[in-house]
Amino acid sequence: MFVLVVGGGKVGYYLAKELIESGHEVVVMEKDRARADQIADEIGSIVVAHDGCEGKYLGQAGCARANIVAAVTGDDEDNLVICQMAKHHFDVPRTIARVNNPKNEDLFRHLGVDEIISPTRMILGAIEQDIPVHELLHLAALGEGELEIIEAHLQSGSPAIGRAVGDISMPQGCSLFAVVRDGIATPLRPDMTLKVGDKVIAIGPSECEALLHEQLIGGDSEAVSAR
Amino acid sequence: MSEPHQIVFRRAVIALAGGPADARIVQLVSELGRPVKADIVAVHVVEIGWSLPLDADIAGRSEEAQQILDLAEATAEESKMRLEPILLQARDVGAALVDEATERSADLLVLGLPYRKRFGGDFAIGRTIPYVLKNAPCAVWVVRDPITEEAS
Numbered sequence: 001m002f003v004l005v006v007g008g009g010k011v012g013y014y015l016a017k018e019l020i021e022s023g024h025e026v027v028v029m030e031k032d033r034a035r036a037d038q039i040a041d042e043i044g045s046i047v048v049a050h051d052g053c054e055g056k057y058l059g060q061a062g063c064a065r066a067n068i069v070a071a072v073t074g075d076d077e078d079n080l081v082i083c084q085m086a087k088h089h090f091d092v093p094r095t096i097a098r099v100n101n102p103k104n105e106d107l108f109r110h111l112g113v114d115e116i117i118s119p120t121r122m123i124l125g126a127i128e129q130d131i132p133v134h135e136l137l138h139l140a141a142l143g144e145g146e147l148e149i150i151e152a153h154l155q156s157g158s159p160a161i162g163r164a165v166g167d168i169s170m171p172q173g174c175s176l177f178a179v180v181r182d183g184i185a186t187p188l189r190p191d192m193t194l195k196v197g198d199k200v201i202a203i204g205p206s207e208c209e210a211l212l213h214e215q216l217i218g219g220d221s222e223a224v225s226a227r
Numbered sequence: 228m229s230e231p232h233q234i235v236f237r238r239a240v241i242a243l244a245g246g247p248a249d250a251r252i253v254q255l256v257s258e259l260g261r262p263v264k265a266d267i268v269a270v271h272v273v274e275i276g277w278s279l280p281l282d283a284d285i286a287g288r289s290e291e292a293q294q295i296l297d298l299a300e301a302t303a304e305e306s307k308m309r310l311e312p313i314l315l316q317a318r319d320v321g322a323a324l325v326d327e328a329t330e331r332s333a334d335l336l337v338l339g340l341p342y343r344k345r346f347g348g349d350f351a352i353g354r355t356i357p358y359v360l361k362n363a364p365c366a367v368w369v370v371r372d373p374i375t376e377e378a379s
Contacts, residue, residue, distance in 0.1 A: 002280075025280075025281075044322065048277060059278060061278075062277035064278060065278065
């Protein structure tokens with residue numbers, strides 16, 4: 001597989017290194033000449049020392065025959081432009097973007113970036129798993145983001161405690177499918193009664209979040225993403 | 228007065244770039260290598276841009292590349308030496324030359340350097356020679372073309 005990595009920072013460097021070790025053909029685009037030389041010294045002649053935001057240089061780097069373009073610079077704006085050009089000008093089958101500001105995620109998704117990686121969200125999600133400030137946790141997005149897998153951590157005071165799963169009225173298009181109790185994941189059955197400490201896994205469109213929160217957590221909706 | 232030091236190499240790789248320096252370096256290495264019956268490998272590297280796969284059939288179809296190697300062979304024969312012509316395609320000429328010298332356990336790598344100036348007047352050495360000087364495991368000779376009036 002031919003992977004074009006745009007951005008030769010720490011993420012781009014280690015990504016390229018791992019991909020090469022896995023036997024893939026990789027080229028890294030890095031606009032800073034000194035950094036490009038440094039990467040070439042360490043991994044080999046796989047660096048194109050030009051700005052990946054310019055279509056001409058993307059073409060020179062082989063974008064038209066890339067199977068995947070991974071835009072992992074530190075600038076969301078650059079990553080978006082790179083993925084847009086790769087997708088719409090060079091017909092790259094799969095684009096992956098690093099999104100630094102979580103507020104930009106929807107924009108990236110809306111503009112057709114295939115895969116969005118948000119380190120900020122991931123770290124926030126990891127923190128939330130240990131310290132559940134928010135009771136709804138976004139675990140993953142399915143498809144193009146229209147469906148979400150959400151975890152609800154049931155605390156005392158939750159309206160779902162002591163109720164059978166079948167008695168909980170779920171929003172349209174949303175379903176509860178598993179519970180993690182004492183570290184063991186079990187498929188949810190309608191007769192199963194929910195307890196304090198249960199982590200209920202739900203799937204549904206993101207618009208259902210508020211109703212899901214009302215049914216499982218109670219009170220105002222507030223969620224965080226672990227993606 | 229001591230005897231002049233004899234230059235000894237057993238296996239030399241010559242980098243052919245297709246310029247006037249090619250004949251000069253082939254002749255030089257042939258003359259110096261003849262007394263010790265040195266093995267000489269002449270390498271011409273066709274650089275393949277990232278827009279094409281590395282195994283694209285480019286070098287094999289290039290008449291120019293073949294002519295460069297033929298000329299080198301003819302020049303070596305004039306000095307009663309034979310050389311092994313090698314045509315490679317690679318992403319980077321410098322890295323390909325270093326790899327070839329390493330694989331063949333060469334003790335000498337020779338490159339020609341045309342005298343050129345950049346816009347602004349600075350002497351231009353390119354990127355292949357610095358790479359080879361930095362990375363080649365063997366001795367490296369760089370043979371620069373004379374300064375012509377036009378180039379200066």
